[in-house]
Structure formats: C-alpha cells, structure tokens
Amino acid sequence: MHTIDTRALLSRLDSARAGADRPVIATDADGTLWSGDVGVDAFEALLAARAVREEALARLRDVSREFGLPSHGDATQLAMGLYDAARSGAFPEDRCYELMAWSFAGYPMEQAKRLVGEVQQRAGLEARLHGEMKSVLSWARDNGVRVVVVSASPRFVVESAVAPLGIEPADVVGTTPEVTGGVIGAGLAEPMPYGERKAEVLLETAPQAQVLAAFGDSPFDLPMLRTAQVPVAVRPKASLREAIDGLLGAVELAREM
DSSP: OEEEOHHHHHHHHHHHHTTOSSEEEEEOOBTTTBSSOHHHHHHHHHHHTTOOOGGGHHHHHHHHHHTTOOOOSOHHHHHHHHHHHHHHTSSOHHHHHHHHHHTTTTSBHHHHHHHHHHHHHHTTHHHHBOHHHHHHHHHHHHTTOEEEEEEEEEHHHHHHHHGGGTOOGGGEEEEOEEEETTEEEEEESSOOOOTHHHHHHHHHHSTTOEEEEEEESSGGGHHHHTTSSEEEEESOOHHHHHHTTTOTTOEEEOOOO
C-alpha cells in the first residue's frame, strides 16, 4: 500500500465518477473523519455525570451477570464496571459499543441529542477533524457525490457530529438503540454495523450505487473498504496496515493539518 496526497486521490475519484450513475463515497467516523471517538466521548460524559438512568439498570445487571461481573449497585456503577472490563479485555469491544448506545435508556431522544451536542462542543470536535478528509468531503459536495457514514458508535451521536459537515441523518448508519414514544430503550433496534456488517449496511443504504471510495482506519473497516473502487486508509492503525496488504488498489491518504 502506497501513500498518495489528496490531490492525487481526488484526480482518481474524478476519473471514477465519470462513469458512475449513482456515485457514493463511504467513510467510517471515529479515527477517520476526526481523531478520537465521539461514542466514547458521550459515554464517558454520561458516566462522569453519574447520569445513567434506572431504565438501563435491569439490562446492565443481566449483561454484568453474563460476563461474571458484579451485578450490584446503581445503573452508573454497573455501566462503569462494564466499561472497566472492556478496557481490560474482559468485556468484548463490540458489546461495549452496543452498551454505549443503550446506556442512554430513559432519555428522550431529543434530550440525548442535545446532551451529546454539548459534549462534542466541549470536546472541541471541530478542531479534531482531519484536514485531508475535509478536502474529500468538499470534493464530494461540489461534485454531487453522496457521502454515507458507517460507524459502530451510536447513530444519534454520529448524526450530531456530522451535521456541521452537511451530512444528513439519512446518510448515517450507526448503532441504533430501541426508541419507543421518542424515548430510548435498553436494547438495539437492529444489528450493530461492525466488521462484515459495515459492508452489508452500506449496500443496503445505497442500493445500486457505485462506491467510488471507502475510507477507514481500523481492520473492522476492511469489509467496507473492499466494496470500493478505491479503498483508502486514513491515519490507519498498524493492524489495518497489516490486514489491508494485498487489497487491490488500496492507498493510504497523506495527512493534512
């Protein structure tokens, strides 16, 4: 895999777009569009405020027991216990991403969106955007190319994060909690977009589209990268560099400030 700059990449995408009826680019969010993880930001803020609600307690107890973890304490204590277990490797990463979505159980969705928007502002998300990806998004907007964001972070968190970039909620796929009567529940509405599921939901969201490029930073993005004419690694983890070896046409995008 070789490194190319944004100008060279956009030249390749211009050529690919010329023969496409329904051009799309797909991107992961955390680590790819920006540094850090907006799902983690939101979840850690919820824990710091000790604001996990009673509506999540029964599910938290069940999950804690499933993994042999302490199941006594209030909702925030149990959520903290699961998060600590995830960081030590005793609780699977994919289950932790699910937890970050349904741990907002009991919150009206509109309130949760306001809260995560405030968290993103305090965390300086705008300053964390990758310059090279801002250039790619500008190219897509100027050329009428649809941008689909596929992330394992909670969908409502990612929707808030990409709204200033001009990306509509209909173009965001993320981990989606149950919502009843406008209130978040302690479960998921659909399977989480993780690993192979990322490619599946991309093709469901943009059926019959030509995926000009897909952008990712971790090996969990590899199935999505394989759907694209140009698979692009953005500030990739070492594990993606190793996993992507041999993928035809794969490139690494040079950093911009």
